[in-house]
Amino acid sequence: MSVTPDASRQPATAARDSGVEQASRFEAVIGLEVHVELNTATKMFCGCAIDFGGAPNVRTCPVCLGQPGSLPMINAKAVESAIRLG
Amino acid sequence: MSLTTDDVRHVARLARIALSDQEVEALRGELSDILAYADKVGEVAAADVPPTSHAYPLRNVYRDDTPQPSLPADEATATAPQAEQGRFRVPRIVEEP
Amino acid sequence: MHPLVAADAVGLQRLLKAREVSATEITQAHLDRIADTDPHVSAFIRTLDQAALDHARDIDRRLSAGQEVGALAGLPLALKDILCTKGVETTCASRVLQHYRPPYDATVVRKLRQADAIVVGKANMDEFAMGSSCENSAFFPTRNPWDLERVPGGSSGGSVAAVAANDAPLGIGTDTGGSVRQPAALCGVIGVKPTYGLVSRFGLIAFASSLDQVGPIARAVPDAALLLEAIAGHDPRDATSIPTDVPDLHTTLEAGVEGLRVGVVSEFMGAGMSDGVRSVVTAAIDRLGALGAEVVDVSLPHAGYGVSAYYLIAPSECSSNLSRYDGVRYGLRVDGETTEQMMASTRDAGFGPEVKRRIMIGTYALSAGYYDAYYAQAQRVRTLIIRDYEAAYAGCDVLASPTSPTTAFKLGERAADPLSMYLSDVYTIPSNLAGAPALSLPVGLDDDGLPVGLQLMAPVLGEPVLFRAARALERELAIDSTPRGNGSLAQVAA
Ligand SMILES: [Zn+2]
Secondary structure: OEEOOOHHHOOOOHHHHHHHHHHOOOOEEOOOOOOOOOOOOEOOOOOOEOOOOOOOOOOOOOOOOOOOOOOOOOEHHHHHHHHHHO | OOOOHHHHHHHHHHOOOOOOHHHHHHHHHHHHHHHHHHHHHHHOOOOOOOOOOOOOOOOOOOEOOOOOOOOOHHHHOOOOOOEEOOEEOOOOOOOOO | OOHHHHOOHHHHHHHHHOOOOOHHHHHHHHHHHHHHHHHHHOOEEEEOHHHHHHHHHHHHHHHHOOOOOOOOOOOEEEEEOOEOEOOEOOOOOOHHHOOOOOOOOOHHHHHHHHOOOEEEEEEOOOHHHOOOOOOOOOOOOOOEOOEOOEOOOOOOHHHHHHHHOOOOOEEEEEOOOOOOHHHHHHHOOEEEEOOOOOEOOOOEOOOOOOOOOEEEEEOOHHHHHHHHHHHEOOOOOOOOOOOOOOOOOOOOOOOOOOOOEEEEEHHHOOOOOOHHHHHHHHHHHHHHHHOOOEEEEEOOOOHHHHHHHHHHHHHHHHHHHHHHOOOOOOOOOOOOOOHHHHHHHHHHHHOOHHHHHHHHHHHHHHOOOOOHHHHHHHHHHHHHHHHHHHHHHOOOOEEEEEOOOOOOOEOOOOOOOHHHHHHHHOOOHHHHHHOOOEEEEEEEEOOOOOEEEEEEEOOOOOHHHHHHHHHHHHHHHOOOOOOOOOOOHHHOOO
């Protein structure tokens, strides 16, 4: 998204004005990082259940702990949801 | 291909290995030799040759979204060098204000 | 030597099924053999006597009750210490995992248990499977049963030496660039690298994920076939596992080589090979011709770039796979002021020189600005090598070459020069890059009385023809695989 400086919203002091003049030579580009919680039953790369409010590390397995030798396996539902979101 | 000791230190930092000065010096020569040999890959395979990451390509390998049993609570941290109350203990990450 | 430890796996199974011996007797004979030989060979990081005997007694109990037993029932097996065994130390011959007890079993280990194989011990190896001599173990080197002053090869040197020393009829190794085949050649036994994806990698501690493959080791081709059939098969926990049936190796095992076209790889018969290897390998290939195979010359023009490509691809994947050893969730920790210092000190103390070297090469090759020149370019060379094989197999059923350019070298001889060690794998690496199966078959001794291996290669999923060709030559040559001669195990352990 691009933003064009709006002069009417700037403070009217001289010092600030020169700041606004300088700033107006730049184009602001604002990125939005959107986090979405998917309604999957399990984690992205392992079969551990998604379940909030438990004791620490109770929903863990060799895969999500990154134990030596373990391999991730991607969640089909999560991929489908990501595609649906576009 | 000849690496400097600064190159080696930079890579060691990226790899999170606290090398001794002696190791840095030894690796400088060894890595230079090995990379000079590996450089031969540049002699063949023009940019139009597609790279192969896996020799047996498989597509769309997924897992059903069905919960599987997790580890018993005491096993998750059983392998940890330091654990406390079911948590992995590490040195302080956030500085005191 | 006790007749039960001299026997091959198929012979032991026959005795067990006829109830002429018990699984307990077989197991005890091998544990006794290990007690005699391992002080000289050092094949094992850990033996599992009690668990082995418990399992054997359970098999005997089931046999007595007329219950089912598995396809490998009662057969002792040496397991490379890179495969996770639940609750049993799995070290990868590294300080960083010296006391690591995995919370789960590798799929291969689960299959071995289900098949009722008796795991007698966790075998030594080069640390994280990086090496060609077993000297890179953080604990101790393994010695070659044919000459105790020489290396057994690596990285699966412990499993291979155990099979050669009659500690077990079966062994499991892993092969990323030749780590089953090269030690098999140097110790005079059979070692197989199956098609990539045929055997699950779940629970195999990763070195280079696109190349790693579990493979069987034995003293007879039918034994190796039996073991591969037991461990192969699709695993839903390994995304690179091929969804295919377990290959049927036995139907065509004895079919002979008449009418098969065997291509001799010209690039692997040139300079760099010892005279002894050349003459023994050439004679073996001639015997294939005498058995009715049509022997032709083939070319793999880009195979010479295999080592270069390998020493970019394998370290790059290794640097990523080994980033997990940070002293937090498992393994060694060396304390530090900050978390980053703790991690860096842990990794300095936990990894040996060769592992650090490869992590450093890989980190460099993947770092900003170098990815295209190194990793991506190596992957393009990989494509060229795969195309070379495709062209060669258009006119051949199997390919043949030496497994290793030399026979077993002396301990310490190549330790100071990493590059000369890397060139031990010049003939084996291309099969890993191509994902195709290959095996090493002992085909004779050189003038020093040391074993020479012939490498046979086949197209992806071509295991049946690979085993068929190896079996025909094995029958024809009738090689005695017992280590003997000056400096061998035979002189210190009868
Ligand atoms: Zn998990």
